[in-house]
Amino acid sequence: MRILYAIQGTGNGHLTRALDIIPALQQHGEVDLLVSGCQVDLPLPYPVKYRLNGMSFIFGKNGGVDFYKTVAQANSRSFYREIRQLPVKDYDLVVSDFEPISSWACLLAKKHCVGLSNQVAVLNPHVPKPKEVDPMGKFILKNYAPTTAQYGFHFARFDDSIFTPIIRKQVRELEVSNQGHYTVYLPAYDDHKIINKLTRFKKIEWQVFSKHNKQPLRHENVSVQPIQNDRFLQSMASSAGVLCAAGFGTPSEVLYLQKKLLVVPMKNQFEQACNAAALHYLGVPTLKNLKKKHLPRIQDWLEHGQPLEVHYPDETDALVQRIVQENTSPKIFKV
Secondary structure, three states: OEEEEEEEOOOOHHHHHHHHHHHHHHOOOEEEEEEEOOOOOOOOOOOOOEEEOOOOOOEOOEOEEOHHHHHHHOOHHHHHHHHHHOOHHHOOEEEEEOOHHHHHHHHHHOOOOEEEEHHHHHOOOOOOOOOOOOHHHHHHHHHOOOOOEEEEEOOOOOOOOEEOOOOOHHHHOOOOOOOOOEEEEOOOEOHHHHHHHHOOOOOOOEEEEEOOOOOOEEEOOEEEEEOOHHHHHHHHHOOOEEEEOOOOHHHHHHHHOOOEEEEOOOEOOHHHHHHHHHHHHHOOOEOOOOOHHHHHHHHHHHHHOOOOOOOOOOOHHHHHHHHHHHHOOOOOOOO
């Protein structure tokens, strides 16, 4: 069987999940990989057949998506060309982890496409939602990478079609300790803004991992270093807690490692607002932003925050087997 596995390259959660999904798919056939997006931080230890521009959201430095840069890098002609040229009909199974080129190529070719992502789950009606209504954000999330079958990941099994997070083997094998520092990953914030806020907590050692700085630096009790997978995982596994955005991959790994967690969802990002709502429902504290008025809540978390107990068994092989069994029989395409 020929399988196309297409991965969204913006952010690290899609790529880290792929590290376990790829070998599981390879048990069922020949797997070709597609990665699209322009903010890829984590290299895959597998050959990638298709590296495409796709359509990326560019992280800004003020807590959200930089819409100017996002629009500036978008190329509708290139996007349409990549869709038309992708030979999805050559594959017996197409799996898309919120990857738009493969999804739209299947839509135009009337080809069955399996959605496998956290984004699929947050649209489920049984999942906690933010209080503020965002119809445009919901519309974008629903239509960015349309699929004909959906298997979602979330922090808890809110529905039968939702599965607990895939925790990569590298994280499951980490030695967990508490050396007292706090790990920080807020890619949509400027490093200086993060430093300005965190240096106010004088007794805390902060280890910040940055998308914006290529050289390590230190200011008082805050160290900043570029993102490097092994260093980040070691920092997280030996931390007292983690302050991060409300994506899916990193918070899932923090919860699995039994570390206390505080999330700051990116502005104007409906998926992160939904993730923050789900985490809040489960008992994880959230911050709207890093403004001065919210700093007492960080202090309260430092003093009183507790890890959330979760159970994330390794079900990757069983899930992939289910996807293959349920999606390789003849399908009737429905728009």
